Amino acid sequence: MLHSLVRPRNRSCARVPERPDSKRRRAHGQGYDARVLFRETFPAGAFACNCSVLACDTSKEAIIIDPGGEVDRIRGIVEHHGLSVKAVIHTHAHLDHIYCTRKVVENHGGSICLHKDDLFLYDGIEMQASMFGWQVDSVLPVDRFLEDGDSITFGEQAALTLHTPGHTPGSVCFEVKDGDKHIIFAGDTLFRRSVGRTDLPGGNSKQLLRSIQTSLYTRAPDSLVVPGHGPNTTIEEEAAKNPFVTASRAL
Ligand SMILES: [Zn+2]
Numbered sequence: 649m650l651h652s653l654v655r656p657r658n659r660s661c662a663r664v665p666e667r668p669d670s671k672r673r674r675a676h677g678q679g680y681d682a683r684v685l686f687r688e689t690f691p692a693g694a695f696a697c698n699c700s701v702l703a704c705d706t707s708k709e710a711i712i713i714d715p716g717g718e719v720d721r722i723r724g725i726v727e728h729h730g731l732s733v734k735a736v737i738h739t740h741a742h743l744d745h746i747y748c749t750r751k752v753v754e755n756h757g758g759s760i761c762l763h764k765d766d767l768f769l770y771d772g773i774e775m776q777a778s779m780f781g782w783q784v785d786s787v788l789p790v791d792r793f794l795e796d797g798d799s800i801t802f803g804e805q806a807a808l809t810l811h812t813p814g815h816t817p818g819s820v821c822f823e824v825k826d827g828d829k830h831i832i833f834a835g836d837t838l839f840r841r842s843v844g845r846t847d848l849p850g851g852n853s854k855q856l857l858r859s860i861q862t863s864l865y866t867r868a869p870d871s872l873v874v875p876g877h878g879p880n881t882t883i884e885e886e887a888a889k890n891p892f893v894t895a896s897r898a899l
C-alpha cells in the first residue's frame with residue numbers, strides 16, 4: 649500500500665504508517681502484510697530533483713533516493729518516523745541528484761550506492777558545480793557500486809537495480825514492490841512524455857532509447873514511474889504515448 653505521494657511541507661498533515669495491529673488490516677482477515685512500503689517523494693534543490701525516502705514499515709529500515717536538496721526535510725522524515733537509513737542510492741551522478749548526499753550521510757549514515765560508470769561525474773562534483781558558480785564540499789567515497797540486477801535491501805523490502813545507460817553511462821532505475829504493484833524510480837532516463845537529455849558528457853541517445861525499450865517498457869505495464877523530475881506516469885502510458893520512444897519503434 650502506498651502511504652503518501654508528494655506531500656505538502658506542513659508536517660501536521662503527515663500520515664504515519666499504520667501499525668501491524670491496525671483495525672483496517674485486521675478487518676481484511678488476511679493477517680498483516682509485512683511488505684507494506686512507506687514512501688515520501690518531494691522535489692528537492694534548485695533543479696527540483698524528485699527525492700524519495702522509502703522505508704520498510706515493520707523494521708523502519710530506510711533508503712533515500714537522489715538527495716539533491718531538502719536536508720532538513722529529510723531529517724524531519726527520518727526523525728518523525730524513527731527511520732534507520734541503510735543506504736543512499738542514486739539514479740545517476742548529475743549534480744542535482746547528488747548535491748546533498750554528503751550531508752545526508754553525515755546526518756543519518758547509510759551506504760553510498762552508485763553505478764561505477766558514473767563515478768567520473770560523482771568525483772567531478774566540484775567541476776559540475778562550477779558550471780553554475782556553486783561551491784560544494786568534496787564527496788564521500790562510494791561504498792557500493794551497483795550492477796544491473798543488484799538488490800538493495802531495507803528490512804523486508806528491496807530495490808532492484810536496472811542499468812539504463814544513455815542519459816549518463818551509469819544511469820540506473822530502481823524498482824520496488826508496493827503490495828502487488830511496482831514503483832520504478834526512473835531518474836532522468838524516462839519522464840512523463842519525455843526522455844532524458846543526451847547532450848551532456850557521457851550521454852548517448854541510441855543507448856537511452858534502447859534502455860527504455862529493453863529495460864523499462866518490459867516491466868509490468870501498470871508500474872508507477874516516478875521520474876527524476878516532474879509528474880509521475882506509468883509504463884503503459886509512456887509505451888503508448890511517449891513521443892520520443894514508443895514501444896513499437898524498432899531500434
Ligand atoms: Zn541528470
Ligand SMILES: [Zn+2]
Pocket residue numbers: 695697742744745836876877
Ligand atoms: Zn536531474
